[in-house]
Amino acid sequence: MPELPEVETVVKALGLALPGREVIGVRFLGAMRLPFDEALARRLLRGRAIVGVRRRAKYIVIDLDGPSALLAHLGMTGHFRVEAESEPRARHDRVVFSLRGGDELRYADARRFGFVVPAGIGPDGWPAELSGLGVEPLERAFSGRAMLDRAAGRSCPVKNFIMDQAVVVGVGNIYASEALWGARVDPRRPAGDLDGGDWDRLVASIKKVLRKAIRQGGSTIRNYRTVDGSEGGFQRSLNVYGKAGEACPACGSAIMMVRQGGRSSFFCPKCQD
DNA sequence: CGGTGGACCTGCTGGC
DNA sequence: TGCCAGCAGGTCCACC
Numbered sequence A: 001m002p003e004l005p006e007v008e009t010v011v012k013a014l015g016l017a018l019p020g021r022e023v024i025g026v027r028f029l030g031a032m033r034l035p036f037d038e039a040l041a042r043r044l045l046r047g048r049a050i051v052g053v054r055r056r057a058k059y060i061v062i063d064l065d066g067p068s069a070l071l072a073h074l075g076m077t078g079h080f081r082v083e084a085e086s087e088p089r090a091r092h093d094r095v096v097f098s099l100r101g102g103d104e105l106r107y108a109d110a111r112r113f114g115f116v117v118p119a120g121i122g123p124d125g126w127p128a129e130l131s132g133l134g135v136e137p138l139e140r141a142f143s144g145r146a147m148l149d150r151a152a153g154r155s156c157p158v159k160n161f162i163m164d165q166a167v168v169v170g171v172g173n174i175y176a177s178e179a180l181w182g183a184r185v186d187p188r189r190p191a192g193d194l195d196g197g198d199w200d201r202l203v204a205s206i207k208k209v210l211r212k213a214i215r216q217g218g219s220t221i222r223n224y225r226t227v228d229g230s231e232g233g234f235q236r237s238l239n240v241y242g243k244a245g246e247a248c249p250a251c252g253s254a255i256m257m258v259r260q261g262g263r264s265s266f267f268c269p270k271c272q273d
Numbered sequence B: 001c002g003g004t005g006g007a008c009c010t011g012c013t014g015g016c
Numbered sequence C: 001t002g003c004c005a006g007c008a009g010g011t012c013c014a015c016c
Helices: A004-017 A038-045 A144-150 A158-162 A173-183 A196-215
Strands: A023-028 A050-056 A059-064 A068-073 A078-084 A093-099 A103-109 A115-120 A256-260 A263-267
Touching: A004 A050, A004 A059, A004 A078, A004 A196, A023 A038, A038 A068, A038 A115, A068 A078, A144 A196, A158 A173, A158 A196, A173 A196, A173 A263
Parallel strands: none
Antiparallel strands: A023 A093, A050 A059, A059 A068, A068 A115, A078 A103, A093 A103, A256 A263
16 A cells, blocks of 8 residues: 555644654554564554654654654555544454543554554664665665666566665555656666766756645555545646556556566556667 | 565455 | 456565
């Protein structure tokens, strides 16, 4: 489900709803990718106020006062809701945090690829679990020059390379295809074969696509919803993702789909080479 | 170390 | 109408 724009949208919504709220109870309802230590969570969280919500890569960090936090990843189908405790539980609710005042923060995840866990904050200001991640794509350090160097000698397809979270974070299957189309780069080209001009265009395209998608609240293709249940809007701006056989918006050629690393890639065989 | 492919899960859709 | 293959926005691990 969620790539950087979707996670960013969720973080913004949680950031409006949660800070100042005190956690007074934690319930683990079962079946998550990572086991949830309910006793530890109660000890770390109960009686503590949420002070902020931030994003690193596709991870969500919910900070509490003191050296503790909740670390979450939405996987493919994870989502948070903040609603009154009187609202009925959803089928796939996994963890419920009771907040003083009667609301609950609920994490639900049908496919269980995501998780929420209590986490400590390390000396770098982030949970230790987040070490080893690549550069944030909207920061200045993510540049064509840096990517040209990073990709030297790499033979994997450029589409897989830009989805490698150890290289650059936040780019997933939708925005990889969209950014490559915008930069007119064939997703099948070996990453190490791109020249400086290619990388300048591709990096600019990634930034542009992600920024626009953030402005539109992410893409809702099927599952994704923000915290209040509303949909994103960027699905209306997609040029190639999910559009095999349709006309390329730039040249009218039929958009092609190929499998790369077990994922579907969409591109225009005429514009992208 | 780098590249590839499968595993992990459930739910929905499209074709027969 | 009903069934089933195939596919889904992510990550991790084993194997070459």
